[in-house]
Amino acid sequence: xxxxxxxxxxxxxxxxxxxxxxxxxxxxxxxxxxxxxxxxxxxxxxxxxxxxxxxxxxxxxxxxxxxxxxxxxxxxxxxxxxxxxxxxxxxxxxxxxxxxxxxxxxxxxxxxxxxxxxxxxxxxxxxxxxxxxxxxxxxxxxxxxxxxxxxxxxxxxxxxxxxxxxxxxxxxxxxxxxxxxxxxxxxxxxxxxxxxxxxxxxxxxxxxxxxxxxxxxxxxxxxxxxxx
Amino acid sequence: xxxxxxxxxxxxxxxxxxxxxxxxxxxxxxxxxxxxxxxxxxxxxxxxxxxxxxxxxxxxxxxxxxxxxxxxxxxxxxxxxxxxxxxxxxxxxxxxxxxxxxxxxxxxxxxxxxxxxxxxxxxxxxxxxxxxxxxxxxxxxxxxxxxxxxxxxxxxxxxxxxxxxxxxxxxxxxxxxxxxxxxxxxxxxxxxxxxxxxxxxxxxxxxxxxxxxxxxxxxxxxxxxxxxxxxxxxxxxxxxxxxxxxxxxxxx
Ligand SMILES: [Zn+2]
Numbered sequence: 001x002x003x004x005x006x007x008x009x010x011x012x013x014x015x016x017x018x019x020x021x022x023x024x025x026x027x028x029x030x031x032x033x034x035x036x037x038x039x040x041x042x043x044x045x046x047x048x049x050x051x052x053x054x055x056x057x058x059x060x061x062x063x064x065x066x067x068x069x070x071x072x073x074x075x076x077x078x079x080x081x082x083x084x085x086x087x088x089x090x091x092x093x094x095x096x097x098x099x100x101x102x103x104x105x106x107x108x109x110x111x112x113x114x115x116x117x118x119x120x121x122x123x124x125x126x127x128x129x130x131x132x133x134x135x136x137x138x139x140x141x142x143x144x145x146x147x148x149x150x151x152x153x154x155x156x157x158x159x160x161x162x163x164x165x166x167x168x169x170x171x172x173x174x175x176x177x178x179x180x181x182x183x184x185x186x187x188x189x190x191x192x193x194x195x196x197x198x199x200x201x202x203x204x205x206x207x208x209x210x211x212x213x214x215x216x217x218x219x220x221x222x223x224x225x226x227x228x
Numbered sequence: 229x230x231x232x233x234x235x236x237x238x239x240x241x242x243x244x245x246x247x248x249x250x251x252x253x254x255x256x257x258x259x260x261x262x263x264x265x266x267x268x269x270x271x272x273x274x275x276x277x278x279x280x281x282x283x284x285x286x287x288x289x290x291x292x293x294x295x296x297x298x299x300x301x302x303x304x305x306x307x308x309x310x311x312x313x314x315x316x317x318x319x320x321x322x323x324x325x326x327x328x329x330x331x332x333x334x335x336x337x338x339x340x341x342x343x344x345x346x347x348x349x350x351x352x353x354x355x356x357x358x359x360x361x362x363x364x365x366x367x368x369x370x371x372x373x374x375x376x377x378x379x380x381x382x383x384x385x386x387x388x389x390x391x392x393x394x395x396x397x398x399x400x401x402x403x404x405x406x407x408x409x410x411x412x413x414x415x416x417x418x419x420x421x422x423x424x425x426x427x428x429x430x431x432x433x434x435x436x437x438x439x440x441x442x443x444x445x446x447x448x449x450x451x452x453x454x455x456x457x458x459x460x461x462x463x464x465x466x467x468x469x470x471x472x473x474x475x476x477x478x479x480x
Contacts, residue, residue, distance in 0.1 A: 022410070065367065065471045103366075134322065168301060169302055169438060170371060170373050170424075171367045171420065172366035175419060208295070208301055208302060209362070
């Protein structure tokens with residue numbers, strides 16, 4: 001014979017476990033709904049293909065040694081480093097085209113990376129820097145407010161294949177360097193100084209003439225000065 | 229909290245510095261160009277002649293046939309740039325000698341002469357003109373390049389790597405004289421400024437003269453670099469310019 005209190009206890013426990021089962025089921029449903037709804041929402045990351053924007057590119061011409069500003073519609077990423085790489089890639093694509101005025105083989109893939117650093121502490125080192133002029137660079141943190149950041153140094157890392165394939169000559173090498181400096185400054189006005197690496201290494205010259213050991217001032221690239 | 233941030237920042241600076249030095253160090257120690265970079269980097273003060281030469285002093289031209297030896301320069305139509313510059317140097321020297329102008333050359337054969345040595349030779353010559361001769365397949369006509377150092381007052385002791393600064397104004401004037409003579413000879417001329425290691429250390433009016441093939445407007449080559457007639461035309465125009473430069477009273 002089962003005592004009465006045990007029967008009552010059994011019924012209470014049965015009801016409680018049933019209620020918990022229902023509650024659990026509802027929670028699971030709600031969590032599932034949340035998961036589905038979050039999948040529907042727009043991505044937090046910007047789309048891979050950025051919208052086309054006008055970008056000023058300084059295009060060199062070997063015939064008269066000139067740099068001509070050209071406005072191109074380009075998909076430009078928001079990240080400054082990627083943006084710099086995109087415009088320089090376009091510049092080198094123009095040079096790699098069959099009827100280029102400043103023919104240089106290689107194209108966009110010749111820009112391995114572009115690093116941006118704050119240039120505030122570099123003032124003393126802007127001279128001809130065989131001694132590796134960069135004194136105390138501080139990697140600019142991505143989170144810093146762009147309005148508060150000072151002038152920047154861009155380090156353009158070129159591929160070895162690009163340097164090896166670059167035509168040799170004072171004019172052609174100078175024009176490549178100057179057009180890269182001018183284009184960087186036009187796209188990222190805070191870039192005031194530019195240094196070059198080839199395959200991540202310091203290199204004496206681009207193809208026997210243009211000095212790659214020094215820091216270039218982006219403003220040097222502005223229209224070629226004539227003598228007298 | 230603050231000090232943690234500060235120490236992170238400090239560590240980041242140290243790492244960035246270490247990376248830069250590592251890159252600089254490895255770049256310097258590898259390959260044949262590394263040795264030259266070290267030689268160029270040696271800071272050596274230059275005792276600059278304070279004032280440009282007064283009239284009546286001997287007129288000396290330094291001809292620097294660029295490249296040579298370990299550094300063949302660019303590959304030109306069928307020959308190396310070093311052989312081309314040597315040939316142009318010989319041509320120009322005989323034209324200048326015929327006009328009674330004393331010439332000092334930085335090399336006479338296919339030998340390695342580093343940029344420091346070239347500048348030392350040029351500065352020792354106390355010259356009124358220093359021409360660094362180059363050749364290229366890019367562009368057309370003659371490219372005249374002057375150092376892009378900002379003009380500076382002549383100092384008794386000038387830093388080695390920027391010694392040309394005190395002479396830039398004179399160098400621009402020399403480029404102007406060369407330009408007019410070349411234009412008169414019917415050649416196309418491109419004028420420019422650039423960083424020229426070697427020339428940047430010279431204490432004389434200095435111009436880099438780079439000869440490119442002659443091209444018609446459609447970029448079609450009308451005279452190759454190895455065309456003796458074309459070489460002679462360029463050399464004659466340069467010699468004529470230097471005779472004119474000799475005649476001009478040097479303005480301080
Ligand atoms: Zn050369």
